[in-house]
Each structure stands twice: as C-alpha cells, then as structure tokens.
Amino acid sequence: MTANININPPLRGPTGQRGMHPMRRISLAAGILYVLTFVSIPTLALYKGVKDDAGAFVLGAGSTAAVQWGALSEVIVGLAGIGTAVVLYPVAKRVSQTAALGFVAARLVETCLIFVSVVSLLSITTLRNDVAGTAGTDSASLVTMSHGLVATYNWTFLLSQSLMPVACDLLLGYVLFRSALVPRILPMVAFVGAPLLLASDIAVFFGAYSQVSPIAVLAALPVAVFELSLGIWLITKGFKPTALTAGHP
Helix, strand or coil: CEEEECCCCCCECCCCCECCCHHHHHHHHHHHHHHHCCCCCCHHHHCHHHHHCHHHHHHCCCCCHHHHHHHHHHHHHHHHHHHHHHHHHHHHHHHCHHHHHHHHHHHHHHHHHHHHHHHHHHHHHHHHHHHCCCCCCCHHHHHHHHHHHHHHHHHHHHHHHHHHHHHHHHHHHHHHHHHCCCCCHHHHHHHHHHHHHHHHHHHHHCCCCCCCCHHHHHHHHHHHHHHHHHHHHHHHCCCCCCCEEEECC
C-alpha cells in the first residue's frame, strides 16, 4: 500500500509574484516549533535551588524569579509541542490518519502533564511568598508539602518529557520514514532512540538510577538529536520539493 503526497505549485499573488509554498510554510513553522521545545534546557539550573532542597527553599527568602522563568519556559515547551502536532497534521494524515491522530493525542497528553509539573513548582513559590513566615505557620508542614510537590514534579516530568516523547517520536518517525519527506536517516535515529529512552524510563521508574544520572542523560540523547536535527532540517531545507510516493521499503 502506498501513500501519495502531492505538492502543488504555489499560487501567484496579485502582483504575479510567487508566494511561499504551502508545504514550505508548514515545514518552516514545524521546524521553528521543534527548536522552541528546547528552550527549557536552562531549567536544570533554574530549578536547582527548589529541587535540591525544597524545605530550605520554601522557608527561605528572596526572589523566586528563577523558578518562575523556568516554569514559563516549560509552558512554552508544552505549547510548542502541541503546535508541532497541529502544524504537521495535514501532512501526516496523508500518510497515516491513525499515526497523525496518535501524534496529536500524544502531544496533548504530554502538554497536560507538563502543565501539572509546572503548577507543582509554582505552588512552592506561593507557599514561600504568601505562607512561610506568617504567624502560626507550621514550618514542618510546609517542608513536607514542598517535598511532596517536588516529587510530583519529578514523576510528571518522567511521564511528560521522557516517556511521552517515545510515543511522539515513534509515530512521527513512522510518518516521515514512509513518506520520505525528510532524509530517512532522521526517523531512523528516532527508531533507535525511542526504545533506548523507554528502557531508561522503566529503569528510572523502578529506581535503578535517577532521572539526572549519566545513564539517563545518554539514553535521552538520541531522541534529543532527532528532534533538534528535524527542527533544523525543516527550517533550513523543508520537505522534499517534488511529488512523493511513500510506501513500505
């Protein structure tokens, strides 16, 4: 069975000039959104204070701007993730309606979980700013709540930004490999990286090592390479400019 993707010539505007091809607009938008999903990398430093010692953080004083900036960057990541699925849906559905819908659904779940994780850390900043230090406050309870909220963040991070990318990249990788809209080496990286990340996530889930251990970082690297490389490729090159017929190799 084959899937045909017809790329029509761009329409001429009132002045007779050719506008940007619709497929090029899609690839450019998707590429920019994929690159935007990497803006949360600084959260490793921005969240260090609250994650390393939530109790000291909630009872401390000073600005909580670092956590808030980190939270904002993760909100951007979540919205950009949904954007990639929505923008690519018209193209992906021509290859596989099931994979296209699955990609959108996986991105929605990923973003919902990201928002839950963001709320958990922002709640600690609220406890610090509005509750800690007031008369009658039970400091021990605040410390316990803060550690619980950090634990919530860690678990939702594992599900949202580590497990869900496995599903997202396998679904999108399937579409890209079948259609050959981009060099097939890119989805092949996803096919290699997704199982590695899944195995690592299972190991983290059962306590074999932490999410920030060298093994976990190395296991996540191929998926990160795939998504960043795809984003850069779509921005600089776009989809293949000819009519494509994609099927099983």
